[in-house]
Amino acid sequence: MAKIQVQTTINGEQLDFLCDGQQSLLSALRDELGLTGTKEGCSTGDCGACSITLDGQLVPACLVLAAEAEGREIGTVEGVAQGSGLHPIQRKFLEHAALQCGVCTPGLIVATRALLLKNPNPTEAEARYYLAGNLCRCTGYDKIIKAVLDAAASMRGESA
Amino acid sequence: MESVRYEAPNDVEAAVRLLAADAGAKVLSGGTDLIVQMRIMNRVPTVFVDVKRIPRLSALALDAKGLRAGAAVPAARIYENEAIRQLWPGLAEATDLIGSSQIQGRATWAGNLCNASPAADSVPALIACGATAVVAGPKGERRVPVEQINTGPGKTSLAPGEFIVEFEIPAPAPHASDAYQRLIPRSEMDIAVVGVGVALTLDAGGVVTAARVVLGAVAPTAILVPEAAAALVGTKCEEAALERAGQAATAAAKPIDDRRGTVAYRKKISAVLTKRVAKQAYERAKAR
Numbered sequence: 243m244a245k246i247q248v249q250t251t252i253n254g255e256q257l258d259f260l261c262d263g264q265q266s267l268l269s270a271l272r273d274e275l276g277l278t279g280t281k282e283g284c285s286t287g288d289c290g291a292c293s294i295t296l297d298g299q300l301v302p303a304c305l306v307l308a309a310e311a312e313g314r315e316i317g318t319v320e321g322v323a324q325g326s327g328l329h330p331i332q333r334k335f336l337e338h339a340a341l342q343c344g345v346c347t348p349g350l351i352v353a354t355r356a357l358l359l360k361n362p363n364p365t366e367a368e369a370r371y372y373l374a375g376n377l378c379r380c381t382g383y384d385k386i387i388k389a390v391l392d393a394a395a396s397m398r399g400e401s402a
Numbered sequence: 403m404e405s406v407r408y409e410a411p412n413d414v415e416a417a418v419r420l421l422a423a424d425a426g427a428k429v430l431s432g433g434t435d436l437i438v439q440m441r442i443m444n445r446v447p448t449v450f451v452d453v454k455r456i457p458r459l460s461a462l463a464l465d466a467k468g469l470r471a472g473a474a475v476p477a478a479r480i481y482e483n484e485a486i487r488q489l490w491p492g493l494a495e496a497t498d499l500i501g502s503s504q505i506q507g508r509a510t511w512a513g514n515l516c517n518a519s520p521a522a523d524s525v526p527a528l529i530a531c532g533a534t535a536v537v538a539g540p541k542g543e544r545r546v547p548v549e550q551i552n553t554g555p556g557k558t559s560l561a562p563g564e565f566i567v568e569f570e571i572p573a574p575a576p577h578a579s580d581a582y583q584r585l586i587p588r589s590e591m592d593i594a595v596v597g598v599g600v601a602l603t604l605d606a607g608g609v610v611t612a613a614r615v616v617l618g619a620v621a622p623t624a625i626l627v628p629e630a631a632a633a634l635v636g637t638k639c640e641e642a643a644l645e646r647a648g649q650a651a652t653a654a655a656k657p658i659d660d661r662r663g664t665v666a667y668r669k670k671i672s673a674v675l676t677k678r679v680a681k682q683a684y685e686r687a688k689a690r
Binding site for chain 2: 244245246262263264265266285286287290293296299300301302304305306307309310312353356357360371372373374375376
């Protein structure tokens, strides 16, 4: 079977790539397109490290086939920063030291952005439940949740 | 590995042809079971038939008769719909319990049903609400009550070439509502030890006129328990009626021992949850 040609939009930019039918979108992003911000953790949809948005919906890129991306809009961590300026979520993760090894961080940032688009003012419990599928094995979750809630406040214009 | 064929048909007939032509072809909607099975069990389909480009499979339509939900609509689109949450709160909550936020962006009712895990959360809730699956295949379409789709763990009554196109859920009567709860060892992202779905219809005086009680994770498939439903009909879900419904649930449960729970524990919890969920469905129905 020949390779499949896919034309898609990633972080607002139209891109083409070739893939195998069984290849994941995660693999296509990293290995065909060089977009290595999206991390591979478990590859079975359990850890959240490869969180992206597909037509606005938060999904694990490991459980999406690359061929499915034809004509869709993909959002990855590379598209979160605004030009050379960090997004408030990224800034708050740094300020709160909400990361250590960093493998879970891109997924957490993409998932947090999806959460705050739906719910700009989440309670701590809502944030913890929404992000329950993003596993972190270094920092623990307290700093991450503090960063998320502070980023939410900042984006609502309630703090610096 | 050779590249596996990937097809994304635009209509039901083309999908049926692809599935009927090749026994190794598999329906791809959310992929949260199919792609995992390919990766960790090396179960690789010969053709992926991605059904998400078929307009009927991605549509949600609500009218006075009820809900028509395309089989490829992901969980998040269902439980985020305010009208669905109002009309079928238990079904919405069950759908919101499946996996993580990320998984809910992909996973579907049809996948939860056809993967045929006895512990699938949306299945008891769908059955409680009287959902019907519209199944397409080489001989055309047929309508199948959801409780007739699963025949055992990992097994369905769908014939080769058949797949679920959409679900029909009848609108609840004026004083009717539903509830679903499950017991899990953690507080999030786990598999039900027992799950219970209940849908109740009341008369204007608050007496139950119709009931459906469904248990999950305590038999090879989700099971309707008519004896538990009968214990609630004609009552106002007083303690004695709830107790009888719980006893009927314990009697109907045919669970297995595994690391999540023993037979005795699951039978006991079947009663506890049946009482709790029936009470919740009753309060909701009364408030409508």
